[in-house]
Amino acid sequence: MTREEEMPDWEGAQEFYGKYDPKDILGRGVSSVVRRCIERKTDREYAVKIIDITSEHLTPEELEEISTSTTQEISILKAVSGHPHIISLNDCYESSSFYFLVFDLMKRGELFDYLTEKVTLSEKEARNIMRALLEVVQFLHSKNIVHRDLKPENVLLDDNMNIKLSDFGFSLQLDPGKKLRELCGTPGYLAPEILLCSMDETHPGYGKEVDLWSCGVIMYTLLSGSPPFWHRKQMLMLRMIMDGNYNFDSLEWQDRSDTVKDLTIIWTVLASVRIYYNYRRAKPLTKQVLIRDPYAIKGIRKVIDGCAFKVYGHWVKKGLQQNRAALFENSPKAFLFSLGSDFDDVFEQPLE
Ligand code: ADP
Ligand code: MG
Numbered sequence: 001m002t003r004e005e006e007m008p009d010w011e012g013a014q015e016f017y018g019k020y021d022p023k024d025i026l027g028r029g030v031s032s033v034v035r036r037c038i039e040r041k042t043d044r045e046y047a048v049k050i051i052d053i054t055s056e057h058l059t060p061e062e063l064e065e066i067s068t069s070t071t072q073e074i075s076i077l078k079a080v081s082g083h084p085h086i087i088s089l090n091d092c093y094e095s096s097s098f099y100f101l102v103f104d105l106m107k108r109g110e111l112f113d114y115l116t117e118k119v120t121l122s123e124k125e126a127r128n129i130m131r132a133l134l135e136v137v138q139f140l141h142s143k144n145i146v147h148r149d150l151k152p153e154n155v156l157l158d159d160n161m162n163i164k165l166s167d168f169g170f171s172l173q174l175d176p177g178k179k180l181r182e183l184c185g186t187p188g189y190l191a192p193e194i195l196l197c198s199m200d201e202t203h204p205g206y207g208k209e210v211d212l213w214s215c216g217v218i219m220y221t222l223l224s225g226s227p228p229f230w231h232r233k234q235m236l237m238l239r240m241i242m243d244g245n246y247n248f249d250s251l252e253w254q255d256r257s258d259t260v261k262d263l264t265i266i267w268t269v270l271a272s273v274r275i276y277y278n279y280r281r282a283k284p285l286t287k288q289v290l291i292r293d294p295y296a297i298k299g300i301r302k303v304i305d306g307c308a309f310k311v312y313g314h315w316v317k318k319g320l321q322q323n324r325a326a327l328f329e330n331s332p333k334a335f336l337f338s339l340g341s342d343f344d345d346v347f348e349q350p351l352e
Contacts, residue, residue, distance in 0.1 A: 013095035020102065022048060026109070029169075031055055031066050036105060046090065047106065051099040069169060070099050076145060076171045077101070085136045087156060087166040106164055108157035115152055116324070120225040120252055123260055129155075130219050132163045137215060141208045144174045150214035151189050152221065179205030187234060188227045189214040192242045220264055221324075224252040230325035 020037040027034040032051045039046060053067050077089040091102035108114065111129065115121065121129070133155065140147060148170035156164045170184050183198040191213035197203035220228040228246035231237040240246070248261055 010095060012093035012100070013098060016048075016093040016100040016102075019091075020046065020048065022050075031058065037102070045105045047103045049099075049101040049103065051101070052097065053099065054097040073168045073171065074099075074101065076168045076173065079143065079173075080140065080145065080168075083136065083139055085132045085163055085165055086139075087164045103166070104158075104164075106156035106158055106166075108159065108161065110153050111155040111157060111163065112152035114157060115222060115225070121222045123223065123257060126219060126222040126260075129163055129222065130215070133165070133215060133218065136163075136165045137211050140171075141211070144176065144208070145171055146174060146180070146208040147171050147211050147214075148185050149189075150211055150218065151186050152218060155218075174208065179207055181205045185210075185214070187237060188229055189217050190238075190241060192244070195238055195242055216264065220246070223256060223260060223264075224250050226250060226252070226325045 019041070020039055023036040023038065025033055025035050026047055031053075032049050034047055034049045037046050037048045038044070051066065051070050053063055053070070055063070058066070074089070074092055077087075080086050081088050087106070088104045089101060090104065091100075093100040093102075133150075137147070137150070147165070147168065149167055150165075154165065154167040156166050158164055172180070174180070181197050181203075183194060185194065191206065191210040193203070193206040194210055197205050217228060229237055229240045231240060248256075248264075253261065
């Protein structure tokens with residue numbers, strides 16, 4: 001290859017590094033890393049998603065797939081940019097090894113981390129977030145775009161706590177009437193039809209509606225702090241999703257209004273599932289109750305959960321097995337079990 005032919009491959013990277021100074025890491029994905037960066041000329045801060053299309057750990061097919069899906073991600077971002085609740089793509093560069101996608105910097109980070117800090121959100125705060133999220137989904141669907149990876153990690157917060165939807169890595173523009181079959185997304189947020197069609201060749205496939213299922217999962221999670229479908233064994237979690245097997249048993253739901261519970265039920269359209277819950281039971285607070293079951297008292301529960309999230313919150317994100325639901329299992333052994341066998345030793349150590 002002559003130098004002239006090589007040049008265009010380098011140009012993109014050179015242009016990016018000429019214009020921006022990359023700084024600390026804000027987030028990581030399978031083949032991408034997101035860094036804060038500074039525009040040299042203006043000193044303004046941005047976030048750059050650097051997508052590696054050469055990684056030694058991936059097969060040529062996987063790399064080809066990343067390259068195709070990044071091109072798709074860029075074209076969708078360009079098509080939806082400008083919406084008040086969608087992250088703005090400001091600049092974009094491509095070289096033979098990397099893509100550089102420059103976004104507005106969301107200093108408040110992910111809704112996921114905000115929720116971890118707060119444990120649960122008030123109905124008012126959840127309502128504002130859900131209204132904005134549903135407006136974005138309606139906007140995307142009106143353009144026949146399906147996001148396919150809606151989750152609190154992909155919802156970012158700006159300085160004024162407005163939400164901005166990001167990560168269009170699994171997004172697609174659908175031809176009218178076209179159905180999808182591909183199994184993609186994040187396990188806890190997958191709609192049952194995505195799972196069903198991957199197991200049954202005669203299944204007609206899924207459409208844009210899968211985003212609404214994920215929105216329901218997000219709403220449930222914001223209100224109770226813990227996702228509706230979770231099991232340490234992933235197969236059992238997928239079974240729960242396919243059976244529509246969720247409940248309002250957790251203590252967090254006792255403090256929630258009837259309206260929001262009704263909305264959750266209607267939303268997830270699990271009409272065939274009989275849901276039993278007992279949320280009107282008022283418990284008088286006595287010293288005995290406090291000693292016997294401190295976790296049952298809202299104020300004290302908030303303090304306990306807040307401390308637990310402070311201590312364990314950073315582990316929650318590390319992998320599929322480490323779900324925030326584990327923090328709500330209310331048993332240290334169950335939670336440590338969910339972190340993997342490395343932690344088994346903990347139980348063999350005498351307490352200091
Ligand atoms: P992936 O496809 O690897 O999940 P994302 O686009 O979701 O990539 O980015 C990964 C993480 O990087 C996000 O979850 C978030 O924590 C951080 N991030 C992404 N974009 C921004 C941004 N514009 N401002 C601040 N943080 C961001
Ligand atoms: Mg993401």
